[in-house]
Amino acid sequence: MKTFHGLAELEQAVGTHLGHSDWHTVTQRQIDMFAEATGDHQWIHVDPERAAQGPFGTTIAHGYLTLSLVPRLVWQVYSVEGMRMGVNYGADRLRFPAPLPAGSKVRAGVELLSVTPGAGGHQVTTRVTVERDGGTKPVCVVDAVSVLVP
Template identity: 65%
Template sequence: MASPRVFTSLDELGTAVGTELGPGDWLEVDQKRIDLFAEATGDHQWIHVDPGRAAEGPFGTTIAHGYLTLSLLPALVPRLMRVEGVRMGVNYGLNRVRFPAPVPVGARLRAAARILDVREVEGGAQVTLAVTVEREGGEKPVCVAETVSRLFT
């Protein structure tokens, strides 16, 4: 099990711009997770939730929603880094997101990231990461995202 990189403060994080993090530990995407995401979002397209029909489809099985893969970043990024002294973090936005490859049910995913920018904001820092999510055995990443978060002390 890989340990996340621990930064002792936002100042230390600020000196780490350009640092590569990870890859982190694997996380499995099972059908239950896909079904719960479909229920939460109202996206019940058969390619995600109907294993029988999806078996006859282009991927031979159900696949995770692209936005489900993106929504796993709050579970995957803490496997890469942690900043001590932060009382709260919020997602501020995304500069760019792509889903170059599908995530078949049962796939194991992990992330790696590069710290692109850390800038001071009132009460904390705004952190921009280039995050790449890969599928075990996959040739292409399943998600590439430039995330913007705000960390408050």
């Protein structure tokens, strides 16, 4: 993990790739729990028998489940010392270029796009690319926006 000693040091890293998270396995249980939490029980996610006959040959994770892993993965890549808190602010760009089959391993690569001072804290934008082990395309690419409060 890369640790920045304050916002000034973080600002100096704008335009650089900060690193990759550890690998995380997305299980069918995790997919099922996400379906329960969101009410999205589409067969492509929760019915392994039917999904085996579908276009991907297995169940796939919900796109928004993949997106919800971003904070967990990014926290493994970098931190900024001296912050009272950090909050998710939103996303400027989001795509799911490839499906994420159940049982796959994913990790996130993080590029620091900008650090902008504001009244309530510093707005930090990172391009997070979630890749699947053995995949040819990312499963999620998002410009994630957070606010760090010193």
